[in-house]
Amino acid sequence: MTTELHEIGEIPSPHMTPRRMYASVIRRERYGAPSTAFRTEVVDVPPIGPDQVLVMVMAAGVNYNNVWAALGSPVDVIGQRQKNGQPEDYHIGGSDASGVVWAVGSRVRTVAAGNHVIVSSCQWDESAADIRLGADPIASTTQSVWGYESNYGSFAQFTAVYEYQCHPKPPHLSWEEAAAFLLTGATAYRQLRGWPPHTVQPGDPVLIWGGAGGLGCMAIQLAALFGGIPIAVVSSGDRAEFCLGLGAKGVIDRTEFDHWGPLPDPDHPDATARWTAGVRAFGKRIWEAVGERRGPRIVFEHPGQDTMPTSMYVCDNAGMVVICGATSGYQAQVDLRFLWMRQKRLQGSHYANLRQCRAVVHLVGTGRVDPCLSWTGRFEQTGEAHQMLCDNQQPPGNLAVLVNAPAPGMTELR
Numbered sequence: 268m269t270t271e272l273h274e275i276g277e278i279p280s281p282h283m284t285p286r287r288m289y290a291s292v293i294r295r296e297r298y299g300a301p302s303t304a305f306r307t308e309v310v311d312v313p314p315i316g317p318d319q320v321l322v323m324v325m326a327a328g329v330n331y332n333n334v335w336a337a338l339g340s341p342v343d344v345i346g347q348r349q350k351n352g353q354p355e356d357y358h359i360g361g362s363d364a365s366g367v368v369w370a371v372g373s374r375v376r377t378v379a380a381g382n383h384v385i386v387s388s389c390q391w392d393e394s395a396a397d398i399r400l401g402a403d404p405i406a407s408t409t410q411s412v413w414g415y416e417s418n419y420g421s422f423a424q425f426t427a428v429y430e431y432q433c434h435p436k437p438p439h440l441s442w443e444e445a446a447a448f449l450l451t452g453a454t455a456y457r458q459l460r461g462w463p464p465h466t467v468q469p470g471d472p473v474l475i476w477g478g479a480g481g482l483g484c485m486a487i488q489l490a491a492l493f494g495g496i497p498i499a500v501v502s503s504g505d506r507a508e509f510c511l512g513l514g515a516k517g518v519i520d521r522t523e524f525d526h527w528g529p530l531p532d533p534d535h536p537d538a539t540a541r542w543t544a545g546v547r548a549f550g551k552r553i554w555e556a557v558g559e560r561r562g563p564r565i566v567f568e569h570p571g572q573d574t575m576p577t578s579m580y581v582c583d584n585a586g587m588v589v590i591c592g593a594t595s596g597y598q599a600q601v602d603l604r605f606l607w608m609r610q611k612r613l614q615g616s617h618y619a620n621l622r623q624c625r626a627v628v629h630l631v632g633t634g635r636v637d638p639c640l641s642w643t644g645r646f647e648q649t650g651e652a653h654q655m656l657c658d659n660q661q662p663p664g665n666l667a668v669l670v671n672a673p674a675p676g677m678t679e680l681r
């Protein structure tokens with residue numbers, strides 16, 4: 268049965284699927300500052316295919332990818348989809364959700380209406396040739412990120428996802444806690460556990476950029492859990508305290524250094540000397556934090572352009588710089604001499620496969636990793652939340668907005 272529309276925070280009667288829904292929508296003509304790019308509109312509830320599930324979203328996690336979507340750069344996600352033949356001239360972002368399965372397609376077997384779920388954000392074609400030949404689905408040519416590359420993400424009352432994206436919600440987590448951690452947690456998990464032999468081992472120093480950010484707060488906890496020595500980089504005293512509280516062995520304030528950005532021109536010895544002094548002083552701070560003259564076996568990268576030259580320099584011989592993002596720009600420089608002479612590894616990493624997602628749900632569900640929810644907003648604050656991320660003004664940890672959950676702290680439907 269269908270109804271027309273229900274208000275945010277009002278749960279519809281079971282088996283009633285509204286025809287229309289509220290969504291926080293980005294349009295091409297609003298591309299720019301996230302605070303104004305997102306606007307609440309009423310749109311049609313998306314239809315589901317036979318392998319899909321309609322989830323009523325209770326809360327949505329806020330991630331950096333929809334800062335990029337709002338800016339319309341470096342990818343115009345709406346234009347890109349239209350080029351691929353999709354009709355919608357709007358984007359509903361949101362790549363993290365907790366919610367209730369509301370309806371299922373004819374071929375869905377593993378979840379049923381009424382299940383409480385957390386939604387992971389990677390989608391792929393399960394019948395793709397590369398997956399059938401054994402590829403990790405996250406590396407499939409068919410892989411895309413729900414609520415960023417694909418439409419109908421979690422910043423709406425309902426979302427259409429594939430059955431395999433649904434994970435059981437740990438019952439004791441509030442809707443907003445359950446929505447906040449999976450994208451950052453699973454991405455960090457793959458970076459730290461997914462690239463053997465460079466998986467965190469007991470005693471390994473791990474340098475974590477943006478330790479108080481969404482990825483960083485999960486990476487500190489995971490590195491510590493697996494016996495590593497997390498050293499966090501931050502830009503303020505309160506962020507440093509937060510990282511120490513999560514288990515970082517040491518913290519470095521990056522504002523005390525100024526050698527960031529591109530490598531110096533090798534034809535300018537003074538600039539090279541200044542850069543080298545800066546990066547060595549930074550490396551010395553890592554040794555002090557570790558307690559011995561040992562560089563990080565793993566450097567957990569995501570700022571990109573500003574930090575990559577430093578990451579490659581300070582990484583231990585035969586260590587790995589593992590990168591999943593480029594907040595400060597994607598045209599980073601690498602001094603190849605460090606790469607080959609010191610036999611370092613530069614590894615790209617993107618989100619996570621289902622086994623890695625489930626591992627993180629398990630670690631959070633069993634209380635071994637904290638979801639680090641630091642801020643819960645109202646649905647209308649979706650743009651504001653992304654603006655905080657864009658301006659690097661967010662409180663330490665992960666952020667979420669309530670969608671259909673009427674109040675924070677609720678673990679059940681009512």
Ligand SMILES: NC(=O)c1ccc[n+]([C@@H]2O[C@H](COP(=O)([O-])OP(=O)(O)OC[C@H]3O[C@@H](n4cnc5c(N)ncnc54)[C@H](OP(=O)(O)O)[C@@H]3O)[C@@H](O)[C@H]2O)c1
Nearest residue numbers: 331454477480481482501502569570591592594595617618
């Ligand atoms: N590929 C994937 O699957 C994937 C998944 C998640 C995220 N990402 C990407 O990874 C990046 C970080 O995501 P997040 O969720 O952790 O974002 P976040 O919560 O905004 O945290 C990023 C942290 O990076 C630090 N930072 C910002 N600019 C920096 C700079 N120029 N140099 C050094 N540090 C800087 C900031 O910490 P301080 O100012 O305290 O140093 C900030 O807290 C984003 O670009 C995002 O798109 C990719």
